[in-house]
Amino acid sequence: MDIKKLTSLIIEPTNTCNLRCTFCYVTEGMERPEGFMELELFKKVIDDSPDLEHLCMHNWGEPLLHKDIFEMFDYAHNASVPWLVMNTNGTLLSPKMRERIVDSPLSIIRFSIDGSAETFKRVRGVELEKIKDNILRLKELKEKKRPDLSMGVVFTVEEDTWEDAEQYVETWSEIVDHVRLQPKLIDGPRVEPCPELFGKDYGKLVVLWDGTVIPCCVDYNATLKLGDAFDSKVSDLWWSHEMDNLREQHLEGAFPTRCKNCQECETPVTEKRFFFQQPVSS
Helix, strand or coil, X not given: CCCCCEEEEEECCECCXXXXXXXXXXXXXXXXXXXXXXXXXXXXXXXXXXXXXXXXXXXXXXXXXXXXXXXXXXXXHHCCCCEEEEEECCCCCCHHHHHHHHHCCCCEEEEECCCCHHHHHHHHCCXXXXXXXXXHHHHHHHHHHCCCCEEEEEEEECCCCHXXXXXXXXXXXXXXXXXXXXXXXXXXXXXXXXXXXXXXXXXXXXXCCCCEEXXXXXXXXXXXXXXXXXXXXXXXXXXXXXXXXXXXXXXXXXXXXXXXXXXXXXXXXXCCCCCCCCCCCC
């Protein structure tokens, strides 16, 4: 199977969050310590990744809690990373924060908005109108100062919330630039290799706040450690012996525990992210 070039990273500024969403492993299931990535480590990861084209500044946790997040954006931008993306829960968009976001080199900002107001309150524990107001205020500011900042929303769809999708798309398409629907992660059997290991759209790795490098964001407890960004170049780990072994395990159907139980819920409105859409062959 072809392996694509590593051009994308997910960097986890922190796995700490100010919300406790019902479907999130930060709320229940994550056993690794909480913490914040050191700025010097972030700089090393960027310096060690000369072919980086796409940087996601979020993983598990709320990235705007990191005191150096805007310095990280600036450093990546000055290193000529073309695309800087961040997902946020939208709760921390004070007037000062909105100004900093618009003045930053961020390319895309997405907000996690799950379905109707009732669904959102049940899942996230906050009122949707507050978050919507934050988004509208940010939109007004960016339209004045930097219209090229792209704004989007992401709906993590569950088996009992997919009927919210049609109204959700209609409502939010009038407010933001793009709308994304993604299925909720669940435990269930895997029967085919994961495209993340080979590069579904492009090669991608995840660097956790403490420097641990893993192949996939689904591995929330870092059981599939490839190496450490303090001691290794992240770009080298894409071609490491550990990564080759993991690819072979997947091709042979001998999935490690984290992968063996990796599944996404089935809904009529979402496509799975961590599965090939067509049969694969080795």
